Amino acid sequence: MLRVLEFPIAAILLLISLPIQLMVALILYMQLGSPIIFLQIRAGKDGRSLVVYKFRTMTDDRDADGQLLPDDRRQTSLTRLIRRLRSDELPQLWLIVRGSMSLVGPRPLLPSTLKSFGELGRIRNSVPPGLTGWAQVSGNTRLTNDEKLALDLWYVTHRSFSLDLRIMLETLLVPLRGEVRDPDRLEMAREWAQQRFGSAIEGRS
Template sequence: MGSRRVQLVIKRALDVVASLLLILLFSPLMLVIALAIWITMGRPILFRQPRIGYRGRVFTIYKFRTMTEERDESGNLLPDEQRLTPVGRFLRSLTLDELPELFNVLKGEMSLVGPRPLLVEYRDLYTPEQWRRHEMPPGMAGPVLASGRNLLDWEEKFRLDVWYVDHWSLWLDFKILLRTAWKVLKREGVSARGHATMPRFEGVGVKAHEGRRGG
């Protein structure tokens, strides 16, 4: 346990140094992206959304906006595939829309590597085992991105996240970063089959859990 605690301190120190350097390195690119979004979609430039973080704490994630706010006659947002713009599709294909998350890392709300932070509304849909994904800080890269991203179903994603929590090490983080970079360059798993992004989590794991408990 002591060794793990020391490694977590090192992990945080590496996050601070790396995120600061990456912000400086990518600042010209982020300015270009912001300009492209402003020209094609207008303001706001950034997409902000509450997410569940480390130990269940809620924080606001920052991303570049990739979709319009178009709505139907009833005032409901149109499906993702209708709101996703060409610029947004390009940003998502190279994961450039997630560059502002470096500021979340710098603030200590995220890490460079960890389970991806999910929507707050999913909070009550987890099984106790799935909730364990929050025992590590959420990350920009992670076991899911390194293993298939949105080509994986929700059950597989949760299984990988919990496996990461149980087997975490600095060396594992390094390997995940390399694998994630390779997946991004190959543009693999950007969207789920038949979806512009990823279908919502409907608590499939919860239903399966209840079925096993009751059967």
């Protein structure tokens, strides 16, 4: 999406979401205490380091060996709802206003995950990371990393204003319908990626 359009949209969304963010922050403080913001280094455009922040929705509960418990055991009913509604991602609107992220694009990954993709990772991150993306409206947490990669690569090559609008609209439906794998999109992305990248993508399947 063009920056001249993206900036005002992100700024308006940020202003509208401020009361929601304040409410989420209060709920999380009462449920989990401080800090309420979670910071993490991710890979941005062209692999450059990007500090991504979101509302913290998990406790630091650990087992007898000191290992963090599984994600679903470190959430409360309210924090689980916050994640389902994607309200935990709202602080990233600040990054979009600043120009470090886009409204739509491949989600920012951990540098180690991006590195594991090799050249395909470089192509994937040739565009700014997004608050939401093609993979996020096609299954998200129900997808493997390689399935997300194929969808992200397809998006990077086919990105357009109309596609970005479609993704934004579908993102609004995700909290209502839940995350659902889209087999048709996955098959399309796999076939396209195999034709485009050949052995590089086949070696990951």
